[in-house]
Amino acid sequence: MSDHAAISPHSEDVTRQGxxxxxxxxxxxxxxxxxxxxxxxxxIWVFLLSDTFxxxxxxxxxxxxxxxxTVPWPNPAEIFALEIGGQSIPLILIxxxxxxxxxxxGTMAMAVNFAYRQDRRRTTALLLATAFFGAxxxxxxxFEWTNLITEGVRPWGNPWGAAQFGASFFLITGFHGxxxxxxxxxxxxxxxxxxxxxxxxxxxxxxxxxxxTYENVEILGLYWHFVDLVWVFIFALxxxx
Amino acid sequence: MAQIQATTxxxxxxxxxxxxxxxxxxxxxxxxxxxxxxLFVFSVGSYMVDYLALQGMLRWSLIIIxxxxxxxxxxxVFMHMAWERLALVYAILTPPLLVLAFAVTMAFESRYTExxxxxxFGGN
Numbered sequence: 001m002s003d004h005a006a007i008s009p010h011s012e013d014v015t016r017q018g019x020x021x022x023x024x025x026x027x028x029x030x031x032x033x034x035x036x037x038x039x040x041x042x043x044i045w046v047f048l049l050s051d052t053f054x055x056x057x058x059x060x061x062x063x064x065x066x067x068x069x070t071v072p073w074p075n076p077a078e079i080f081a082l083e084i085g086g087q088s089i090p091l092i093l094i095x096x097x098x099x100x101x102x103x104x105x106g107t108m109a110m111a112v113n114f115a116y117r118q119d120r121r122r123t124t125a126l127l128l129a130t131a132f133f134g135a136x137x138x139x140x141x142x143f144e145w146t147n148l149i150t151e152g153v154r155p156w157g158n159p160w161g162a163a164q165f166g167a168s169f170f171l172i173t174g175f176h177g178x179x180x181x182x183x184x185x186x187x188x189x190x191x192x193x194x195x196x197x198x199x200x201x202x203x204x205x206x207x208x209x210x211x212x213t214y215e216n217v218e219i220l221g222l223y224w225h226f227v228d229l230v231w232v233f234i235f236a237l238x239x240x241x
Numbered sequence: 242m243a244q245i246q247a248t249t250x251x252x253x254x255x256x257x258x259x260x261x262x263x264x265x266x267x268x269x270x271x272x273x274x275x276x277x278x279x280l281f282v283f284s285v286g287s288y289m290v291d292y293l294a295l296q297g298m299l300r301w302s303l304i305i306i307x308x309x310x311x312x313x314x315x316x317x318v319f320m321h322m323a324w325e326r327l328a329l330v331y332a333i334l335t336p337p338l339l340v341l342a343f344a345v346t347m348a349f350e351s352r353y354t355e356x357x358x359x360x361x362f363g364g365n
Contacts, residue, residue, distance in 0.1 A: 116266070226320070
């Protein structure tokens with residue numbers, strides 16, 4: 001008991017300065033820079049930062065390919081159009097995918113909220129809803145890939161213009177889809193843990209060998225929102241541009 | 242004896258009360274619903290840019306502004322960055338600025354490549 005209080009970095013009874021002075025004080029305090037964030041939260045943020053660089057480099061390589069090619073870039077509005085009721089609606093599938101992913105972010109944010117209230121029923125339901133939206137998104141992406149592959153898009157060429165279109169498309173959306181898929185798996189695992197009450201009973205995780213807390217839901221939420229965030233940039237820079 | 246020990250150690254294992262007060266984020270559901278709604282509105286906006294086939298500066302500026310608004314809302318509210326201390330905010334949000342510097346460099350580079358392709362290969 002007293003051991004725990006001594007280790008816990010949250011137990012210091014200090015009133016802290018805010019703003020820029022607080023920033024300097026936190027960084028120069030020679031022990032723990034992130035006073036408001038647990039190690040879990042700090043680590044997921046550092047991971048997300050590294051992921052930002054990965055996606056940043058993908059989008060940069062896409063920009064370089066598109067700016068340097070002398071062949072016209074295929075028009076995404078036409079390629080990703082769908083025939084609905086005999087009418088061709090531009091980019092409609094991508095728009096629906098965007099709304100699905102935003103909705104999943106909304107349910108995730110509320111799952112985090114209910115997790116901290118230890119409302120296990122609602123948290124589980126919202127996590128499952130988030131996983132459902134995520135799976136729906138990946139299915140629509142699989143449909144989109146199938147369409148494009150049938151139409152002859154390959155990483156080395158396509159029927160409409162610059163050859164680099166396929167490589168950029170498959171790399172960027174493929175990597176994003178992989179992130180969503182991994183997220184769905186973790187959502188299902190965490191939903192099961194919440195439902196079983198692991199975070200109340202202190203049951204040890206099979207991989208980590210240590211008990212989790214309801215903060216795990218927030219950590220997962222940070223990852224999930226990041227996936228949504230990356231999609232915002234892909235949607236704007238790849239599909240709309 | 243064993244029972245007493247079990248009851249006293251239980252809260253420490255489950256959720257340390259100090260940790261809950263300090264680092265856990267708790268905000269009204271209403272706020273999340275508001276942001277959710279705004280994200281929908283902005284997404285409809287950016288879709289309309291394409292649907293109405295706006296062109297030129299109007300198109301680019303609208304795409305970028307709506308993208309940044311959406312990204313800002315997700316980071317600030319959904320990811321709780323607005324309530325974190327500046328030590329974390331600066332540590333995470335300043336390094337991606339390097340990507341922007343990289344983008345500027347690569348924009349110069351690709352213009353140069355394009356010029357070479359046109360000049361030496363006649364656009365092939």
